[in-house]
Amino acid sequence: MSQAFLDRVASFAAEHITPAAAGWSMGGDLDASIYEMAGQFGILGMRVPQSFGGQGVDFTTLASACSILAGADFGFAMSLVNTHNIALRLSEIASDTQKQRYLPSLLNGKISACTALTEPGAGSDFAAVTTKASKTDTGWLLNGEKTWIINGRHAGLSIVYAQCRAIGDAGGIGAFLVDLNAKGVTRYAIDSSFAQSSMGTGGFTLQDVEVEHDALLIAPGTAFKAILTEINGARTYVAAMCNGMLGKAVVDVATYGTQRTSFGKPLNAIPSWQAALSEAQTALDTSQTLTARAIDLVNTGHDAQLAAAQAKIEAVTCAQRQLPELLQLMGAEGLRPEHPFARHIAAAQIAGFTDGATNILKDRVARLTARKGP
């Protein structure tokens, strides 16, 4: 683990994310310069090898960095790590031409990027995607729509999963690198009952979008399997991010409990108040134990399918349960946008959808732990 890098990430979070996050939570737009600042701090190239201009840190460091960033703002942390994931992917499997064209702008924060699987008619059931890729003499023609995509409203680049054969054929899905400023792409922002600004949530339609042969990053037959393998890392860092949100909330509440007095004594001298805070700390400790196991398996290249699913279920549900309890301990003060409680309660709900919805993961865990008959 690289402590020097994590110290830099903590500085970036404190100096640049925290001051801006209250505005984002009220619907304010991201200032493009913060993305470039993230690039200067090396955050957009965390796991990208140094030979390509990245930081070359290990997965354990990435998970800790995600946790720190999410403690400041889960939405922006998700935005950054999603751009980073595309940069990493390109460094691993893109053609030299694609690397040269896009990697520098991704790493220095000139453009953001996204991974686009979800469609209006296909979420958990990923094999049902209907975005169609048709082969042409010069490459591929893409048609379809992707929705609920992190960075979808501003991304310059996307890895788009599309069906190359008959709809419903999981083996026919391929992954394409698509320039979202290309002709035929129309983007839209998605807003919800709470602000989606820092996550940049949006979608886009693809109408006869032409891409060259080397835009096919993952060929049909392997894309479905590749996403299932890669997603164990994503589930694990999302777990770390939920722990990061909860950890920050515990610290903020503990601090507030020493400052705010009620009936002539500090809040933390009230046994039921302190008991609720201790309960949140204990729940966090349990969650962190499961997350640490998943991180270790991903970091060492072992099968993390079960551990990652368990860690994400635990961390998400722990944050969903404990963040409202911690807000309660803050009284009305906790609702102010300067504090992360309200936006992180919403974020914990989002974490329950991204990279595998909780119910789907519970089914996965049930399958993987089911006892075989005698």
Ligand SMILES: Cc1cc2nc3c(=O)[nH]c(=O)nc-3n(C[C@H](O)[C@H](O)[C@H](O)COP(=O)(O)OP(=O)(O)OC[C@H]3O[C@@H](n4cnc5c(N)ncnc54)[C@H](O)[C@@H]3O)c2cc1C
């Ligand atoms: C803010 C936000 C950002 C996102 N970012 C991205 C992104 O960057 N890229 C991307 O591709 N997608 C993204 N998503 C989409 C996310 O991956 C989907 O929301 C998720 O896959 C669930 O799909 P769905 O919302 O269509 O729910 P559905 O699949 O319609 O499911 C609805 C409910 O039914 C449950 N369910 C469905 N099928 C089953 C089953 N077989 N067994 C048990 N339970 C089931 C689900 O768990 C869920 O609770 C994002 C979503 C949100 C909210």
